[in-house]
Amino acid sequence: MPLSSLPENSLKLIEHRLIGESVSFKASPNTSGLFEPNAPDTIVVHFTAGSSLQSSVDVLTRVNSGVSAHFVIGRNGDIVQLLPTNQIAWHAGESAYAGRSGLNRYSIGIELDNAGQLEPKGDGLFESWFGKLYDERDVVAAQHPHQSVMGYWHKYSDIQIAKTVSLCRVLCAHYSISTVVGHEEIAPSRKVDPGPAFPMEALRKSLMARAHEQELHSRIDELAKEDGLRKENHAGRENFLPDKEGAVASVSANALNVRKGPSMSSPLLDNTLHKGEVLKIVEKQGEWAKVSFTKTGWVNTQYINDISEKLPFQV
Ligand SMILES: [Zn+2]
Known part of the structure; x- marks a missing residue:
């Protein structure tokens, strides 16, 4: 099993x-x-x-x-x-x-x-x-x-x-x-x-994945709070997640470049994203996604995982 x-x-x-x-x-x-x-x-x-x-x-x-x-x-x-x-x-x-x-x-x-x-x-x-x-x-x-x-x-x-x-x-x-x-x-x-x-390795991985998931929850909660404050309407996480536009992803690559536009030839932003960082997906074009973190930029979607639907959001 x-x-x-x-x-x-x-x-x-x-x-x-x-x-x-x-x-x-x-x-x-x-x-x-x-x-x-x-x-x-x-x-x-x-x-x-x-x-x-x-x-x-x-x-x-x-x-x-x-x-x-x-x-x-x-x-x-x-x-x-x-x-x-x-x-x-x-x-x-x-x-x-x-x-x-x-x-x-x-x-x-x-x-x-x-x-x-x-x-x-x-x-x-x-x-x-x-x-x-x-x-x-x-x-x-x-x-x-x-x-x-x-x-x-x-x-x-x-x-x-x-x-x-x-x-x-x-x-x-x-x-x-x-x-x-x-x-x-x-x-x-x-x-x-x-x-x-x-299955010792599987046990360790399962426990690590769970710890990581809990960490993601708290970070998304923080993001949701900031988001709510900025918009000055609802501070609730419902407002933030996970409708179609507000999808959330985590970075799966160890380091991920962020570009100004949806193409390999588009110039890089200063920011490099790291594994586990949580992003809001603003828009998608082909295999590129416009994401927002502290800034906004484009990343290749093969290096991020959409986690919106996996998050149960229990308190
Ligand atoms: Zn023993």
Whole structure:
């Protein structure tokens, strides 16, 4: 399932507790207390290497097991929260990333119910370390970057990945999350989770795209305000967007030339536009668009994306 086709997020974080459908809480005693201010700023994704959601929750909430996590996501999409998100969980172990060690102090841990790496047994069957057999339809063959040969990995379910994305979005909206990593990236000598069956790059891209979209919203709000003030009629964004003349685009090229007229031979304006900048489209001629930013000029439309229709404009 492409991450972009995910349903809208119905999860919410209130008072460090996740609220939503199929979410439950079972307290773990395994915590070192409250995070320092400015933490958490990192999300660490794991597989449980376990046989079921329940068995993993049991271990992670057992006194003296020495392990815990903030969330465990089942293969049916159920989410069990084990610690409030303002408390330190024990999921990272000995770990280091980007100049810091002991990542538990900075991170939210999300465990996904998954059997982990499997052994091929012939006849399309694969066995977990705890002796359960899995059909090849539930297996991904891929070489882990830490390993030298092809491995076999228990597939994540679509709903499990969708819930992981939703949960990360909620966490990113709530905390200044700068880093989303797999356990294998912060403890590369010991760990291979969440492994090559987990779409880590797609998750990061999806979260970055969402952050970028939110930034665009606030910039368009600002533009709308300025626009409203100039016109001295309505300051509302409805007045600004997105009727046919008032279409909005963002720059997709790293640097985009602006010209005085709609042609390659027309002289350049001083301004160069940069990726992500938001423009109002004033007029179109062929593959050229007259755009307004602090000035007005013409740009080639292959280097801008019309975003008027993609913006939901929720407050
Ligand atoms: Zn792990």
